[in-house]
Amino acid sequence: MNWNHLQNRVLHLNQLDQTKILSPDEYQVKMKELKNQIRELTFIAKEKERPILFVFEGWDAAGKGGAIRRLTQEIDPRLFEVHNISAPNAEEIQHHYLWRFWNRIPKKGHIGILDRSYYGRVLVERVEGFASEPEWSRAYEEILLFEEQLLSFGTIVIKFWLHISAEEQLLRFETRKNDPLKRWKLTEEDWRNRDKWSLYEEAANQMFQKTDAPKAPWFLVPANDKYFARTMILETTVERLQKELE
Template identity: 55%
Template sequence: MKTETLRYRLLAAQLDMAKREHRAVVLVLSGHVASYMQPMLNLLNHWLENRRTEVHALEPSHEEAKRPALWRYWRRIPARGTTGIFVHGWYADALFARAERRIGAGAFDDRLAMIRDFEAELAAENVALVKIWLDIDRQTQGKRLAAMLEDPARAWQLDSGDWQRHLQHPLIEALGTPLRETTEAEWAPWHCIRGDDPDDLVHQVAERLLETATRPPVDPAAPRAGGRLAPAARQAPSVREFPPEDPAAERPDKADYHRRLVAQQARLSRNSREAASRGIPVVLVFEGHDAAGKGGSIHRVTSALEARRYRVHSIAAPSDEERLHPWAWRFWRRLPADGRFALFDRSWYGRVLVERVEGFATPAQWRRAYGEIRHFEQRLLEHGTVLGKFFLSISKDEQLKRFEARANTPRKQHKLTEEDWRNRARWEDYEEAIDEMFAQTHRPHAPWSLIACDDKRQARLEVIEGINALLERRLDSDT
């Protein structure tokens, strides 16, 4: 294809994508130094509509080091209708860390597996991936570097890292092969190319961008390999088999409740300050039946925390901006820095609860979400996050009493909506979804705590005691 024709068709495809907002495109450029990556990228920028394109050449920042490794990429994933270009991207963390022997072979393999999961999730959400490996032999690389060094107009572009990569050429070449083989997929193929000049390279890259930008989008209803259910977790809780509270059981009276609550909050305050001093991030998830008391429990927890060290995220329907990104994007960007707390009043589990039951997600989407949730939580744990997951459960009779009380109390009427009554009408559907959620996501390293909440006082004490137990287990393991 002639260059001018290719350039016009690529721009037209990008503008059509912006109009339809049916997909995003991510271009990842990796490979060797002196392969004309930078001049080719400058040319490509002239071809594309800059207002719909962002280029990311990332160096780890202090802020990013305080969060899971993929956080800095997730927060930059382009919205549908736009293009993101990543120089080395998430591959740099694995490739160069292994080349410099900062990680071993096992860690290298683990990072590639993480990348494969990450890219599968993006592709399923209509983020089309174009992965380019820029190749060059070592002799040609050395000649180009020497020529740049002798040219005053280009010598400033070189630094010691370029010469280090030249010395590492055989190692990077050797590592590049398993890197590409492991992360090669139907939804994320590698294109290994080389060119004698930037014009040749930009033509080759543009052809692959055009092919990707014009292929049919992913059908969200189409089943995918990642949508197969995992074996049910052993000893997973069940709301349908949860024994009802014994009405004859002794419940804390008001005085006893306040005494125990103050003691648990003081304990939580000490534990949270120690976690902050050690730089331990904490993520707490609160799911549950409507009117089970999530808000009240969260309030008792945050009363024991320093205001500057926590954020409460109340998750509702996604915003217009969030709808243009993969569904997990809005949760990744809310993760806390090391030493901070993030409390989620509803969470990523909405995908397999309300979105499943109400039909906002297709069966293929919510089935796939179980694996994506497990991968997401694994990333949190690998970073050292303390993860607590609490499901607050009440009986159907108790829920009705609380709904009626809200309806008859002016200061609480805003808490009761038509959606609450609609959810109640589908009680059995929700209980089926809840139990399958437990079966798919209750794991030894990320278990669910099922809390009986017909007695609000006892439930709040159990939640705070559970959080303290999680923190102390972690603090003790670090000593």
């Protein structure tokens, strides 16, 4: 199987094919191969002193955490750091919204992984009214300039949006609610956000159109099937790193 994600990208959520699935056997075979490739490529990035920044965005319960765990399983733990981004704290809110992300940028040869990111400015802050329209409107250009600075430093930027249907999200919410080990993942805010699905979808589609760049492209991942989503993320990562490190 070879999807060639660098060439066949979709930049609108309604155009994603959510029928794609992967069998457990095929998943195991592909993941073993891809994890080995990622381990080797991250060592090459270390030798070449190239930082790597992963951006993970997507719907609540879309599988970002599980995808990140699979991505990092074979990477030397000394080389990466995962940052779970939540609402800014009292100090951070006194600064420009990008200030706290500068402190999370990976150094040369290392890997930073953002579970949620600076794109929150044009997503949750836009939809929930935490940023005014002039603030989130100018953020597209600010983010592009921010990423251009990272790229000029040699950073490889890889951005994913994990997309599930509203029906699949409801099913996962109900599963979490009924599982004592997963119940902590579900909050009242998650339920409230479902009521604004169309607003978040509009914001996401506009974000893809305005912040997709040749050196920092968006990859939209059909994630109703977790096996397919995780495999696509790893395969896309391999393709991107091979292209950048060749």
